[in-house]
């Protein structure tokens with residue numbers, strides 16, 4: 084029995100009984116001569132919320148981009164729900180995956196970036212129905228029903244007929260979150276979702292993410308510089324530095340009893 088007063092830590096403990104939904108194994112990534120990721124082993128469990136923290140340039144975004152297949156690892160494997168990202172298993176051998184396989188695995192992952200990139204010429208509703216119609220083959224009616232449900236969840240249903248330019252940055256980011264949720268991904272990845280926003284709209288976006296984290300059982304990977312948010316929402320914190328995971332654990336441990344000097348130094352910046 085794990086003795087802890089941290090409810091989040093207890094959740095993390097319980098879900099370790101399941102198989103990971105995302106598995107990174109010995110992942111290395113170099114750009115030219117620069118090795119940005121130096122051997123990442125990382126598991127994300129169904130329903131688990133992991134916050135990834137660390138200094139700029141430590142490789143956090145690269146780690147996320149690999150999962151979205153926006154970058155290819157130099158070596159190592161990534162599995163999502165039992166399927167390899169870049170490979171296919173044929174008769175016990177790993178062979179390079181085709182585009183169809185990549186497309187299918189990618190469908191399990193939803194991503195929200197720093198820059199929301201909504202289509203400016205489409206209404207908010209159309210922004211959220213485009214992918215489910217084109218990529219999932221839903222009818223327009225089904226896609227609109229899903230989109231309205233998700234827009235309601237992020238408090239943006241009233242703006243369904245408006246265009247992105249008439250919304251604040253925070254509102255646009257809430258729409259981008261709804262757009263990702265419409266695809267019903269198994270894993271949601273947030274890469275610094277508030278760092279491009281005006282300070283006054285940061286809170287509303289963090290609140291929406293907290294609400295989603297409370298409601299669903301979707302696994303979430305959150306790259307963030309918002310330490311109190313990470314503390315509140317995450318089951319586990321991973322501290323990245325110089326291309327490796329230096330330290331990880333429940334927020335109560337990582338934030339109050341950091342083991343490595345590097346993490347101690349990093350956390351001082353937020354006091």
Ligand code: ADP
Nearest residue numbers: 114115119137138139140141142143144145146
């Ligand atoms: P973080 O998200 O922690 O700030 P990144 O993953 O964005 O870190 O970047 C890690 C390092 O990799 C940085 O030094 C960055 O300049 C470098 N890098 C990222 N993407 C590329 C790329 N496409 N080409 C060359 N270098 C890159």
